[in-house]
Amino acid sequence: MTEPDGVDVWTVHLDRDVDAARWLTPGELRRAAAFGDPDGRRRFVAAHAALNGILAERLQLGPTALPLRRSPQGRPYLPGGSLHFSLAHAGDRALIAIAGRPVGVDLDHPRPGLDPQRMAARFFAPAEAARVAAAGTGAYRTYLRLWTRKEACVKAAGARLALGLRLPVTGTADGAVVRDPSGRLPGAYVVRDLPVSGPFCGAVALAGTEPAPCHHREFHHDLQRAP
Numbered sequence: 001m002t003e004p005d006g007v008d009v010w011t012v013h014l015d016r017d018v019d020a021a022r023w024l025t026p027g028e029l030r031r032a033a034a035f036g037d038p039d040g041r042r043r044f045v046a047a048h049a050a051l052n053g054i055l056a057e058r059l060q061l062g063p064t065a066l067p068l069r070r071s072p073q074g075r076p077y078l079p080g081g082s083l084h085f086s087l088a089h090a091g092d093r094a095l096i097a098i099a100g101r102p103v104g105v106d107l108d109h110p111r112p113g114l115d116p117q118r119m120a121a122r123f124f125a126p127a128e129a130a131r132v133a134a135a136g137t138g139a140y141r142t143y144l145r146l147w148t149r150k151e152a153c154v155k156a157a158g159a160r161l162a163l164g165l166r167l168p169v170t171g172t173a174d175g176a177v178v179r180d181p182s183g184r185l186p187g188a189y190v191v192r193d194l195p196v197s198g199p200f201c202g203a204v205a206l207a208g209t210e211p212a213p214c215h216h217r218e219f220h221h222d223l224q225r226a227p
Contacts (some may be wrong), residue, residue, distance in 0.1 A: 006213035007103055009194060009204055012050040012094040014043040018223045023049035023063045046223065047094040047210040051087050051220050054096060075158060075185060086155050088202070094204050095194065096219070102207040103156025109199045118142035123165040133169065144201035145193065146170070152205035153178065153189040177209045 020032055028048050035041035038104055052063035055078070059066070068076050071084045079086070086097045088107040096107035117141045120132035135142040146169055154164035163185045169178050175192045190212040194202035 003064055005096055005100070005210045006204055006215065007099040007204055009098075009105065009214060009216045010054065010096045011194075011196060012047060012089075012096060012219040014046040014089065014092045015224065016046050016093055017042060018045050018048070018049045020045045021064075021158055023052050025064055025221060026053070027068070028052075029056070036049075041074075043089060043092065043094075044222060045086060047089045047096075049223050050094065050219050050221065051085065051096050053223065054098060054219075055083070055085065058098065068180075071158060073158065073160070082195055085166075086152075088155075090200065093196065093198075093200055095196070095204075097204050099206055102158070103204065104157070105194075105204045106149050106151035106155065107153075107196065107200055107202045107203065107218045108144050109201070110140050113192070116140045120146070122182070125166045125168060128170060129169070133164075133202065141201065146171040146201070146222040148201050148203040149178075149191050149193070149205070152203040153185065155188060156189055156205040156207045159185060175212055175214070 020029055032041055052066055055066055056063040067079060069079055070076055084099050084103045086103050086105040088095045088105050090107045090109050095105045095107045097103045106205050117133050120129040120143050132139050132143045149169035150164045150167050153167055154161050167180045167185050169191060175190055177188050178191055179188045187207055188209045189205045191205045192214050194204055194216055196202040
């Protein structure tokens with residue numbers, strides 16, 4: 001159970017086949033059917049089935065009956081504001097975060113053809129771009145650490161990514177509070193790196209300044225059987 005000021009995070013492995021009709025809402029079934037790529041569709045179904053299973057258990061509802069809504073920006077949410085969630089997926093992995101206040105989670109991995117130093121010089125503040133440039137062989141991982149922290153904050157704010165690219169997020173691994181001195185991304189955010197295995201980097205952000213206990217675990221629910 002989520003602590004009042006804390007966050008629960010699950011790592012989900014998406015290399016599984018799931019009976020979508022048992023776990024997805026009608027809107028999610030329509031989105032899944034629109035995928036032309038079978039691997040993309042399978043991962044979408046597995047990620048959203050895991051999210052719905054977690055939410056259904058918390059709300060004591062059937063996963064296909066969750067009252068999910070979409071914001072004007074297209075972000076799903078639950079009405080009432082007492083339970084907040086965020087989902088991120090990259091490759092064959094996903095992260096799901098659940099909290100009692102606005103939360104954002106992000107996950108990423110190296111992509112062929114992307115130059116982390118060039119991207120950092122273009123989008124990050126000068127000090128962070130310099131940090132990526134000085135990282136040598138670790139430049140890509142340094143870039144991804146910063147990127148996932150920024151995007152997690154943007155998701156917690158319900159904002160557009162462009163507003164958070166220059167948010168200073170250096171040194172937040174232990175759950176520091178970050179703010180945008182320019183005011184482009186309003187609010188304060190508690191940010192924490194997540195221990196994701198392999199080439200992945202992940203981060204979670206909670207709106208506000210209160211300390212944020214984080215409970216991170218692997219998702220082991222059986223999605224092959226009826227809920």
